[in-house]
Amino acid sequence: MANNIERPLDLLNSSKGKEILVQLKNEKQVTGTLKAFDIHINIVLDNAKELHNGEVKRNVGLTFLRGDTIIFISPASTASSAT
Amino acid sequence: MANNIERPLDLLNSSKGKEILVQLKNEKQVTGTLKAFDIHINIVLDNAKELHNGEVKRNVGLTFLRGDTIIFISPASTASSAT
Amino acid sequence: MANNIERPLDLLNSSKGKEILVQLKNEKQVTGTLKAFDIHINIVLDNAKELHNGEVKRNVGLTFLRGDTIIFISPASTASSAT
Amino acid sequence: MANNIERPLDLLNSSKGKEILVQLKNEKQVTGTLKAFDIHINIVLDNAKELHNGEVKRNVGLTFLRGDTIIFISPASTASSAT
Amino acid sequence: MANNIERPLDLLNSSKGKEILVQLKNEKQVTGTLKAFDIHINIVLDNAKELHNGEVKRNVGLTFLRGDTIIFISPASTASSAT
Amino acid sequence: MANNIERPLDLLNSSKGKEILVQLKNEKQVTGTLKAFDIHINIVLDNAKELHNGEVKRNVGLTFLRGDTIIFISPASTASSAT
Amino acid sequence: MANNIERPLDLLNSSKGKEILVQLKNEKQVTGTLKAFDIHINIVLDNAKELHNGEVKRNVGLTFLRGDTIIFISPASTASSAT
Numbered sequence: 412m413a414n415n416i417e418r419p420l421d422l423l424n425s426s427k428g429k430e431i432l433v434q435l436k437n438e439k440q441v442t443g444t445l446k447a448f449d450i451h452i453n454i455v456l457d458n459a460k461e462l463h464n465g466e467v468k469r470n471v472g473l474t475f476l477r478g479d480t481i482i483f484i485s486p487a488s489t490a491s492s493a494t
Numbered sequence: 495m496a497n498n499i500e501r502p503l504d505l506l507n508s509s510k511g512k513e514i515l516v517q518l519k520n521e522k523q524v525t526g527t528l529k530a531f532d533i534h535i536n537i538v539l540d541n542a543k544e545l546h547n548g549e550v551k552r553n554v555g556l557t558f559l560r561g562d563t564i565i566f567i568s569p570a571s572t573a574s575s576a577t
Numbered sequence: 578m579a580n581n582i583e584r585p586l587d588l589l590n591s592s593k594g595k596e597i598l599v600q601l602k603n604e605k606q607v608t609g610t611l612k613a614f615d616i617h618i619n620i621v622l623d624n625a626k627e628l629h630n631g632e633v634k635r636n637v638g639l640t641f642l643r644g645d646t647i648i649f650i651s652p653a654s655t656a657s658s659a660t
Numbered sequence: 661m662a663n664n665i666e667r668p669l670d671l672l673n674s675s676k677g678k679e680i681l682v683q684l685k686n687e688k689q690v691t692g693t694l695k696a697f698d699i700h701i702n703i704v705l706d707n708a709k710e711l712h713n714g715e716v717k718r719n720v721g722l723t724f725l726r727g728d729t730i731i732f733i734s735p736a737s738t739a740s741s742a743t
Numbered sequence: 744m745a746n747n748i749e750r751p752l753d754l755l756n757s758s759k760g761k762e763i764l765v766q767l768k769n770e771k772q773v774t775g776t777l778k779a780f781d782i783h784i785n786i787v788l789d790n791a792k793e794l795h796n797g798e799v800k801r802n803v804g805l806t807f808l809r810g811d812t813i814i815f816i817s818p819a820s821t822a823s824s825a826t
Numbered sequence: 827m828a829n830n831i832e833r834p835l836d837l838l839n840s841s842k843g844k845e846i847l848v849q850l851k852n853e854k855q856v857t858g859t860l861k862a863f864d865i866h867i868n869i870v871l872d873n874a875k876e877l878h879n880g881e882v883k884r885n886v887g888l889t890f891l892r893g894d895t896i897i898f899i900s901p902a903s904t905a906s907s908a909t
Numbered sequence: 910m911a912n913n914i915e916r917p918l919d920l921l922n923s924s925k926g927k928e929i930l931v932q933l934k935n936e937k938q939v940t941g942t943l944k945a946f947d948i949h950i951n952i953v954l955d956n957a958k959e960l961h962n963g964e965v966k967r968n969v970g971l972t973f974l975r976g977d978t979i980i981f982i983s984p985a986s987t988a989s990s991a992t
Contacts, residue, residue, distance in 0.1 A: 416861045416862050416870050416888075417862055418862050418864055419862050419863065419864050419868040419869060419870045419890055420864075420868075421862065421870075422861075422862075422870045422888060422890045423890060432886070435565065436852070436895070437519070437565065438852075441566070446499045446505075447499050447500055447501050447502050447504065447505075448502065449501055449502050449503075452868075452892060453502040453503075453535075454502060455499050455502045455504075455505045459566075459568070471515070471566065471568040471572070472568055472569065472571070472572025473499075473505060473568065473569055473572040474566050474567070474568040474572075475502055475505045475506060475566060475567040475568070476565070476566045477535060477561070477564055477565060477566065478892070479562070479894070480519070480565045480566075481892055482850065482852065482891070482892060482895045483856070483874075483886065483889050483890060483891045483892065483895075484889070484890040485874070485886040485887055485888065485889040485890070486887065486888055488887075489886070489887025489888040489889075518648065520602070520648065524649070529582045529588075530582050530583055530584050530585050530587065530588075531585065532584055532585050532586075536585040536586075536618075537585060538582050538585045538587075538588045542649075542651070554598070554649065554651040554655070555651055555652065555654075555655025556582075556588060556651065556652055556655040557649050557650070557651040557655075558585055558588045558589060558649060558650040558651070559648070559649045560618060560644070560647050560648060560649065562645070563602070563648045563649075601731065603685070603687075603731065607732070612665045612671075613665050613666055613667050613668050613670065613671075614668065615667055615668050615669075619668040619669075619701075620668060621665050621668045621670075621671045625732075625734070637681070637732065637734040637738070638734055638735065638737075638738025639665075639671060639734065639735055639738040640732050640733070640734040640738075641668055641671045641672060641732060641733040641734070642731070642732045643701060643727070643730055643731060643732065645728070646685070646731045646732075684814065686768070686770075686814065690815070695748045695754075696748050696749055696750050696751050696753065696754075697751065698750055698751050698752075702751040702752075702784075703751060704748050704751045704753075704754045708815075708817070720764070720815065720817040720821070721817055721818065721820075721821025722748075722754060722817065722818055722821040723815050723816070723817040723821075724751055724754045724755060724815060724816040724817070725814070725815045726784060726810070726813050726814060726815065728811070729768070729814045729815075767980065769934070769936075769980065773981070778914045778920075779914050779915055779916050779917050779919065779920075780917065781916055781917050781918075785917040785918075785950075786917060787914050787917045787919075787920045791981075791983070803930070803981065803983040803987070804983055804984065804986075804987025805914075805920060805983065805984055805987040806981050806982070806983040806987075807917055807920045807921060807981060807982040807983070808980070808981045809950060809976070809979050809980060809981065811977070812934070812980045812981075831944045831945050831953050831971075832945055833945050833947055834945050834946065834947050834951040834952060834953045834973055835947075835951075836945065836953075837944075837945075837953045837971060837973045838973060847969070851935070851978070853935075867951075867975060893975070894977070896975050897933065897935065897974070897975060897978045898939070898957075898969065898972050898973060898974045898975065898978075899972070899973040900957070900969040900970055900971065900972040900973070901970065901971055903970075904969070904970025904971040904972075
């Protein structure tokens with residue numbers, strides 16, 4: 412997957428339809444299936460869950476996330492816990 | 495609903511006239527019926543209620559919300575509490 | 578009133594000459610009669626009062642409010658306290 | 661005075677040469693005579709005084725204030741203390 | 744000096760080569776001789792001193808200050824302590 | 827490496843495919859292999875690890891980092907601990 | 910050195926290849942040799958050291974610093990400690 416990335420948005424493009432982890436500036440995380448994004452990094456997630464310290468706090472379903480609240484976005488398949 | 499979303503604003507467009515949940519940067523939430531939005535994600539809600547930790551604090555009626563105070567927007571029909 | 582709103586600024590336009598409630602990012606509120614606004618959501622209020630937790634702290638008369646300090650704006654006629 | 665205001669900057673224009681109160685985001689206030697302003701709401705005050713909780717802390721004379729530090733601006737003649 | 748100011752930047756222009764006081768958003772002040780400025784209010788000071796609560800903390804010599812960190816700028820000749 | 831740098835982005839360009847250290851505004855660090863960047867300093871890292879005070883907190887795999895959350899970026903080969 | 914400065918960026922231009930002190934918004938300082946800068950005040954430093962309260966915390970080598978995290982930049986040769 413990492414081999415096809417020439418511009419940062421290529422990673423978001425190749426993550427459409429897949430589960431992603433979004434780290435927010437307010438210390439929370441949101442996970443869900445990436446449905447859409449734009450150049451402001453506004454994104455839409457399906458089956459979104461809000462987490463705090465790894466624990467699910469709310470199921471927020473289909474969700475529009477403003478790009479300026481995001482620190483990083485990571486396809487869930489490539490992430491793992493630290494040992 | 496999730497199948498018709500190609501760009502993030504498509505979700506807001508398909509939520510017009512419906513109840514939505516808005517998470518603000520100041521830790522509060524606002525719920526109400528989405529009447530209008532623009533590309534800055536400024537939105538107008540009808541029958542808006544301000545909540546803190548899930549409890550209604552104020553009924554603010556018809557309300558204009560500035561986009562730069564918003565973390566996420568979720569159609570209420572797709573959200574549910576965490577178990 | 579809610580039926581004529583197609584774009585967010587329509588609500589501000591229909592509120593000219595009327596009492597509005599403005600929630601600021603610094604936890605305070607300002608009420609007053611809406612005299613003017615622009616696309617940055619800079620607004621001018623007449624007979625403006627600054628409130629904190631619902632209590633009037635200062636009468637500031639005719640007042641220019643910068644848009645980037647605003648969370649939401651609500652016509653006072655549509656708001657009511659939570660029960 | 662309030663009757664001639666069609667756009668927010670009209671209030672600043674009609675306040676030139678008059679005493680104004682400026683509320684800053686850092687909880688302080690500045691008063692002085694408005695000499696000039698621009699579309700960024702950068703302003704120049706003459707005989708400016710910095711106040712904290714209504715008490716004069718410093719006389720800063722002729723002063724350039726950056727617009728992005730301002731919450732609101734009010735002609736002093738229209739303001740009064742809350743009873 | 745105040746009579747020639749039609750636009751805010753006129754004050755900075757007439758302060759070139761003179762001692763100014765710069766109040767920063769981080770509660771500190773910088774004084775020095777104004778050498779140059781641009782429309783972002785980026786400025787260069789010579790013989791700059793960083794102060795905290797009126798006390799010199801560091802001599803930083805010739806210094807480039809980013810405009811977005813500035814609250815206000817005041818020619819030192821026009822400022823005086825509050826009584 | 828330092829000799830070929832005429833514009834700041836030249837350093838990022840010459841760091842592609844190499845391990846870098848990214849210091850975030852939220853006091854955390856992220857390390858990983860730089861795959862891509864754009865003019866907003868949005869970057870994609872492969873094998874990214876989130877660190878706090880030098881300790882790995884999470885392996886986040888392939889990661890998109892928003893530029894506006896970054897303080898500095900340093901090729902890992904040129905960094906060393908303070909003695 | 911101060912005599913050739915007509916615009917703020919002239920100081921950065923004349924500091925290329927020299928040691929500079931950079932004060933960050935997060936209360937830390939970075940020193941190093943200025944290699945490059947752009948109009949956003951993004952800069953590249955060689956042999957960069959991160960300091961806190963004047964003490965070296967980390968050697969970060971060749972480093973790209975985002976302009977929006979900077980308060981001021983000062984050629985090290987012109988700075989001295991307060992007595």
